[in-house]
Amino acid sequence: MSETDLLEVTGLRVEYRGRPPVRAVDGVDLAVAAGQVVGLVGESGCGKSTLARAVCGLVKPAAGTISFDGAPVGPLGLRGRSAALTRLQMVFQDPYSSLHPRRRIGAQIGDGVRAAAARGASSPAAADWLERVGLDPAWASRYPHEFSGGQRQRIAIARALAARPDLLIGDEPISALDASTQAVVAALMRDLAVDSGAGLLFISHDLSVVRLIADRLAVMYRGRIVEAGPTEDVWEDPQHPYTRALLAAIPVPDGSGRMPAPPDDDADYSLEPVLR
Numbered sequence: 040m041s042e043t044d045l046l047e048v049t050g051l052r053v054e055y056r057g058r059p060p061v062r063a064v065d066g067v068d069l070a071v072a073a074g075q076v077v078g079l080v081g082e083s084g085c086g087k088s089t090l091a092r093a094v095c096g097l098v099k100p101a102a103g104t105i106s107f108d109g110a111p112v113g114p115l116g117l118r119g120r121s122a123a124l125t126r127l128q129m130v131f132q133d134p135y136s137s138l139h140p141r142r143r144i145g146a147q148i149g150d151g152v153r154a155a156a157a158r159g160a161s162s163p164a165a166a167d168w169l170e171r172v173g174l175d176p177a178w179a180s181r182y183p184h185e186f187s188g189g190q191r192q193r194i195a196i197a198r199a200l201a202a203r204p205d206l207l208i209g210d211e212p213i214s215a216l217d218a219s220t221q222a223v224v225a226a227l228m229r230d231l232a233v234d235s236g237a238g239l240l241f242i243s244h245d246l247s248v249v250r251l252i253a254d255r256l257a258v259m260y261r262g263r264i265v266e267a268g269p270t271e272d273v274w275e276d277p278q279h280p281y282t283r284a285l286l287a288a289i290p291v292p293d294g295s296g297r298m299p300a301p302p303d304d305d306a307d308y309s310l311e312p313v314l315r
Contacts, residue, residue: 045206045238046071046094046127051103053089063089065262066103071206071238076229078253078270079242080285086262087242088132091210094240095129096120108205125154128199130228132211134191138183144169144194145179151201160203168197172227189220193227200231207232208240213248221245225252246289250274258282 046069053064063086071077079087092098094105099114106112107127128151131137139147148165155162162168166176172193183191192212199207209228213221225241229252232239243249249256250270257267258281266279277283 043072044070045073045108046240047104047106048090048094049104049106051090051093051105052101053086053093053098054101063262064093064100067259067262067264069240069257069264069267071240073205073238074233074236075255076233076239076241076253077255077257078249079240079257079259080244080246080249081259082244082285085259087244087259088210090259091129091208091240091242094208095127096124122154122157125158125202126205127208128202128204128206129208129210130192130195130199130212133215134188134195135183135215137195138191138198140183143180143182144186148179148194148198148201151198151203155201155203158203162201162203165197165201168201169194171200171231172197189216189224192216192224196224196228196231200235200237203235204237206238206240208242210242211244212241213243213245222248222251225249228252246285258285 048067048069051064051067052062055061055063067090069077069079069090079090081087089098093100094112096112096115104111107124110123112124112127138144145165148168152162152165166179169176169179174190174193183194186194192215196212207228212228213224216224225248228241229239241249241253253270255268256270256273257264258273258279259265260281266273266277266282273282274286277286
């Protein structure tokens, strides 16, 4: 951690009720600085989304601390998010459920504009944000059902950025999109966030896309960060067996017309189970 970090997560542990309880996040340390893109990768079920929700106050930690710009982040209560925490925004995984179906998209993006204004920050009008994410400003009067999945995710990005956040979290924001759209939306998130000076925590299981946009890479396995560092360093010289397995699982076309061999299901990645 450093003095320039916007987000500091220390020793974070999140558990879900059960017999035994499920420890979804197990002692995670993570930091994101202003203007920096941190990619968090790992297979489904490793705890990435739980970590993101805890950072935003949507899940109560069992232990550890979360600090945003020097102030603690606690679970959301009945009063909702404070004005200061509107500087922390999240783009959710499913573009079909993250937008209100009965409100025009211009009004929903306007929520972000008003959140920025409440803190004294300036933000362009909803139509201008639509143009920034590559959509027609005249569409502000339309409803979410009139758009494709990729367009809805662009709208969700516009809504989050309209609040002028200092930190943007993307929780698998491209997984519900078709392959031809994923890299475009990921690059759009990076460009818009970094151009405004915001930090970006980009969570995905698609390592190829994360490599293109992230400055730093953190690898999560069974609720823990098992490796972290500059993206190219981790990519070129992975130290943990699980990181090497993830990279080896990326399909590489070789012209043979055959699918790659499946990974060894009996591989031992040297971490004890997190189910207590």
